Amino acid sequence: MSTEKEKELAAKAAIKYIEDGMTIGLGTGSTAAHMITALAEEVAKGLNIVGIPSSESTKKLALANGIPLTDFANISAIDINIDGTDEFDPYLQLIKGGGGALLREKILAFNSKLNIIIADCHKQVSRLGKFKLPIETIPFATPILIKKLRIMNLHPILREKDNSPFITDEGNYILDLDITHISNVAQLENTLKQLPGIVETGLFLDIADIVIIGRGDTTEVFKR
Numbered sequence: 660m661s662t663e664k665e666k667e668l669a670a671k672a673a674i675k676y677i678e679d680g681m682t683i684g685l686g687t688g689s690t691a692a693h694m695i696t697a698l699a700e701e702v703a704k705g706l707n708i709v710g711i712p713s714s715e716s717t718k719k720l721a722l723a724n725g726i727p728l729t730d731f732a733n734i735s736a737i738d739i740n741i742d743g744t745d746e747f748d749p750y751l752q753l754i755k756g757g758g759g760a761l762l763r764e765k766i767l768a769f770n771s772k773l774n775i776i777i778a779d780c781h782k783q784v785s786r787l788g789k790f791k792l793p794i795e796t797i798p799f800a801t802p803i804l805i806k807k808l809r810i811m812n813l814h815p816i817l818r819e820k821d822n823s824p825f826i827t828d829e830g831n832y833i834l835d836l837d838i839t840h841i842s843n844v845a846q847l848e849n850t851l852k853q854l855p856g857i858v859e860t861g862l863f864l865d866i867a868d869i870v871i872i873g874r875g876d877t878t879e880v881f882k883r
């Protein structure tokens with residue numbers, strides 16, 4: 660069974676949690692794209708929901724698939740947020756932001772009653788850190804942050820696209836950090852959030868309620 664099929668299986672299992680009248684957080688990435696396609700099929704059959712996208716790319720995809728959208732001016736909470744991940748550990752702690760959407764994704768997740776994470780089985784790790792930790796930084800502060808993060812042994816790498824810095828939907832930069840030697844990620848999160856110029860990190864701690872993965876031709880569900 661292909662990785663894409665596993666992502667699709669997880670995505671289809673997640674949309675079964677959705678009920679008529681709900682507001683749905685729409686994640687970003689290749690796994691979330693499967694969820695948007697599956698959700699669009701339900702909307703076409705008459706399911707009445709509104710979506711709130713976590714990125715400009717997801718917004719485009721949702722609109723192209725006929726999913727009605729809203730924003731935080733019109734709602735106070737999201738019923739279910741469904742998003743992908745780059746890694747999840749046995750405690751359902753996550754590293755996200757491989758696609759650079761971590762800031763809006765975390766805002767959606769924080770304002771959701773239920774967070775469902777969907778993935779293929781290769782995202783499961785015994786310990787976070789094989790995937791480099793993305794953090795979103797303000798361009799003005801990025802050079803000094805790089806110096807500070809080097810001293811902290813986090814080996815920051817400025818993410819690039821077409822030989823220029825990758826720019827997020829909020830106009831910021833992404834630094835990818837090596838956290839393989841870090842055992843206490845909660846402490847790391849606190850330390851990073853105290854540095855002015857770091858807008859958000861890709862550590863999603865105590866956020867996922869349910870993780871659904873595709874493994875072969877079946878799904879596995881992990882609950883917090």
Ligand SMILES: O=C[C@H](O)[C@H](O)[C@H](O)COP(=O)(O)O
Binds near residue numbers: 687690742755759
């Ligand atoms: O910024 C991107 C997001 O955090 C994605 O959810 C994450 O990178 C997983 O993406 P994919 O489903 O494409 O592996």
